[in-house]
Amino acid sequence: MSALDVIGTGDERLAPRSVARRLLGRPELGAVVGAAAVFLFFSVVADSFLRASSMGTVLYASSTIGIMAVPVALLMIGGEFDLSAGVMVTSSALVSSMFSFQMTANTWVGVGVSLLVTLALGAFNGIMLVRTKLPSFIITLGTFLMLTGLNLGLTKLISGTVATKSISDMQGFPTCRDLFASHWTVGSVDLQVTILWWLGLVVVATWVLLRTRAGNWIFAAGGNADAARAVGVPVARTKVGLYMAVAFCAWISGQHLLFSFDVVQSGEGVGNEFLYIIAAVIGGCLMTGGYGSAIGSAVGAFIFGMASKGIVYAQWNPDWFQFFLGAMLLLATLLNAWVRKRAEASK
Amino acid sequence: MITVDGNDASGTPGPSGDTPDPLVALTGVSKSYGNVRALRDVSLEVHAGEITCVLGDNGAGKSTLIKIIAGLHPHDAGGYTIEGEQVRHSSPRQALDRGIATVYQDLAVVPLMPVWRNFFLGSEPTRGRGPLRRLDVAQMRATTHQALLRMGIDLRDVDQAIGTLSGGERQCVAIARAVHFGAKVLVLDEPTAALGVKQSGMVLKYVAAARDAGLGVVLITHNPHHAYLVGDRFVLLKRGAMSGSHLKEDITLDGLTREMAGGSELDELTHELSRSRKTGTMDGDAATSDAAPATPAPAAPEPTPHADPADPETTA
Ligand SMILES: Nc1ncnc2c1ncn2[C@@H]1O[C@H](COP(=O)(O)OP(=O)(O)OP(=O)(O)O)[C@@H](O)[C@H]1O
Ligand SMILES: [Mg+2]
Numbered sequence: 001m002s003a004l005d006v007i008g009t010g011d012e013r014l015a016p017r018s019v020a021r022r023l024l025g026r027p028e029l030g031a032v033v034g035a036a037a038v039f040l041f042f043s044v045v046a047d048s049f050l051r052a053s054s055m056g057t058v059l060y061a062s063s064t065i066g067i068m069a070v071p072v073a074l075l076m077i078g079g080e081f082d083l084s085a086g087v088m089v090t091s092s093a094l095v096s097s098m099f100s101f102q103m104t105a106n107t108w109v110g111v112g113v114s115l116l117v118t119l120a121l122g123a124f125n126g127i128m129l130v131r132t133k134l135p136s137f138i139i140t141l142g143t144f145l146m147l148t149g150l151n152l153g154l155t156k157l158i159s160g161t162v163a164t165k166s167i168s169d170m171q172g173f174p175t176c177r178d179l180f181a182s183h184w185t186v187g188s189v190d191l192q193v194t195i196l197w198w199l200g201l202v203v204v205a206t207w208v209l210l211r212t213r214a215g216n217w218i219f220a221a222g223g224n225a226d227a228a229r230a231v232g233v234p235v236a237r238t239k240v241g242l243y244m245a246v247a248f249c250a251w252i253s254g255q256h257l258l259f260s261f262d263v264v265q266s267g268e269g270v271g272n273e274f275l276y277i278i279a280a281v282i283g284g285c286l287m288t289g290g291y292g293s294a295i296g297s298a299v300g301a302f303i304f305g306m307a308s309k310g311i312v313y314a315q316w317n318p319d320w321f322q323f324f325l326g327a328m329l330l331l332a333t334l335l336n337a338w339v340r341k342r343a344e345a346s347k
Numbered sequence: 348m349i350t351v352d353g354n355d356a357s358g359t360p361g362p363s364g365d366t367p368d369p370l371v372a373l374t375g376v377s378k379s380y381g382n383v384r385a386l387r388d389v390s391l392e393v394h395a396g397e398i399t400c401v402l403g404d405n406g407a408g409k410s411t412l413i414k415i416i417a418g419l420h421p422h423d424a425g426g427y428t429i430e431g432e433q434v435r436h437s438s439p440r441q442a443l444d445r446g447i448a449t450v451y452q453d454l455a456v457v458p459l460m461p462v463w464r465n466f467f468l469g470s471e472p473t474r475g476r477g478p479l480r481r482l483d484v485a486q487m488r489a490t491t492h493q494a495l496l497r498m499g500i501d502l503r504d505v506d507q508a509i510g511t512l513s514g515g516e517r518q519c520v521a522i523a524r525a526v527h528f529g530a531k532v533l534v535l536d537e538p539t540a541a542l543g544v545k546q547s548g549m550v551l552k553y554v555a556a557a558r559d560a561g562l563g564v565v566l567i568t569h570n571p572h573h574a575y576l577v578g579d580r581f582v583l584l585k586r587g588a589m590s591g592s593h594l595k596e597d598i599t600l601d602g603l604t605r606e607m608a609g610g611s612e613l614d615e616l617t618h619e620l621s622r623s624r625k626t627g628t629m630d631g632d633a634a635t636s637d638a639a640p641a642t643p644a645p646a647a648p649e650p651t652p653h654a655d656p657a658d659p660e661t662t663a
Binding site for chain 1: 417419438439440443449451455456457458459460464467468469470471473480481482484
């Protein structure tokens with residue numbers, strides 16, 4: 001029998017791969033189940049949780065983490081970490097605020113300068129990584145510490161205090177606020193513009209991951225960098241690009257911080273990098289790279305938003321939140337390890 | 348994507364005599380890893396429509412040799428020409444762009460990625476323009492399925508992670524990929540080492556088909572039987588140095604086997620094996636004999652039985 005004859009007849013061995021098994025193969029499955037459980041849980045224990053206005057608050061909390069969880073998830077799929085992501089948000093806000101204030105420039109100029117500086121920080125992380133071949137954990141830990149010091153030191157040097165001066169009376173502030181920190185009311189629900197940024201980023205990242213060459217390269221760079229290089233994938237360029245994507249989103253988050261609060265505390269942001277990583281991991285990204293999804297990171301961020309606000313609505317001690325987050329993380333990682341074992345079963 | 352122009356006349360105004368420039372020629376190539384001299388003074392030629400076999404024991408430097416051809420490592424000394432033109436690759440991409448496709452021994456696949464994504468990795472077809480430029484997913488899936496069918500691999504599902512395929516299937520995906528991208532030179536590092544009889548035969552037949560299509564093939568193996576079946580030229584490596592280089596018409600299978608094992612060492616081995624057989628303590632795989640033993644020894648280094656790969660039952 002010629003092998004080509006088989007094409008039209010279909011393959012009887014295809015049948016066992018049912019819809020359920022296909023779903024099981026999705027990286028975000030565990031997160032979706034988890035999100036449903038968390039939602040049900042708080043619906044029962046906190047009366048005010050199901051109110052529409054509460055959903056606005058939950059979504060806002062989710063979006064502030066979610067905007068950063070998207071690029072952090074892509075980076076993790078590409079096999080790397082960024083521990084400087086949390087303070088980079090603050091750096092970005094500080095640069096924007098202080099540049100506008102010191103130069104008495106239109107705030108849009110500050111926003112533009114901040115974009116360039118933040119992208120340069122991302123490029124620094126990426127280029128250091130591919131040049132030195134040190135683990136990203138070490139390199140971004142270094143950047144994290146340096147940025148933490150720079151944020152505090154430079155702000156004190158320039159402003160005299162640990163916070164920036166108000167820029168709300170400067171030219172351009174209202175339009176900048178429209179873009180980065182506006183909100184509008186639908187019925188009784190207050191919706192922040194960050195939710196749009198977040199969802200937009202999830203859509204773009206999903207498109208890039210699943211439907212572009214760059215997405216294929218991200219999976220390959222994280223899954224087996226040597227193999228990827230051998231078939232001609234520009235692994236170094238892909239990784240630098242991923243760090244710059246993290247920087248770009250840090251810029252969006254930083255501008256939101258600045259234009260919603262007007263002043264920026266220079267010590268903020270420390271520790272947030274872990275929240276982004278947790279959201280990505282709960283969302284199904286493998287710590288070892290090569291597997292995960294942007295949608296999963298969004299579900300992870302949503303779980304974070306529900307838990308952090310749900311505990312408030314249930315009028316519990318917020319200390320429980322940390323415990324909850326830790327338990328979710330462990331569960332998610334166990335699930336992911338199991339998925340990976342299955343995927344590589346007969347290797 | 349790499350285009351096929353394997354039979355083009357060489358671009359250089361070289362001697363336009365009866366023998367065209369070889370597709371790939373190495374002359375006196377050496378390579379060290381730090382203070383390990385993995386390769387010294389090795390020469391080889393690859394011609395269009397021919398198979399050049401590189402034979403040698405474990406650690407002889409076979410993989411190092413093909414990594415130089417593939418552009419994964421630059422060579423330290425010697426000459427490397429492609430169609431008469433001196434080259435020095437600093438990345439595999441450059442070699443790929445010159446039409447040299449390589450299937451590595453430690454298979455270059457990303458285990459967690461679906462088969463079809465692996466198949467096109469690094470050379471993904473796209474459609475649309477600007478921000479709408481996207482992977483041509485439907486075509487990628489269909490092409491992968493057909494290219495594998497042509498190799499006799501009927502995959503359940505091209506969406507399954509390639510890590511879930513058997514070793515032989517993964518090898519075939521890698522070879523089918525190299526052939527599909529229209530390489531001029533196909534470099535294979537021990538493609539039959541992990542395969543069963545039938546799959547070995549299929550791979551060799553596919554290699555021969557690539558040769559007949561006008562490709563130059565470099566086949567690395569430590570199985571002289573497989574090499575002699577399809578090879579036109581044989582280069583023997585021993586501890587990093589070239590211990591022999593023959594055309595097919597100048598050597599017999601016996602000669603090749605003997606030379607590979609190293610004449611006197613082989614005599615000793617024959618002697619030892621015949622003694623142990625008498626005492627019945629060891630069921631030796633008579634590597635000296637052309638005929639396959641009834642039962643392969645458990646400790647045989649070569650997992651592939653020496654069956655005739657030209658099995659009439661498996662028609663491509
Ligand atoms: N990256 C490396 N660094 C240092 N030494 C290496 C490296 N790669 C290979 N070698 C050494 O070079 C020598 C040749 O190795 P190579 O992989 O080319 O052998 P081979 O002929 O392919 O063997 P096998 O049949 O087992 O595949 C070996 O001694 C090996 O230890
Ligand atoms: Mg080898």
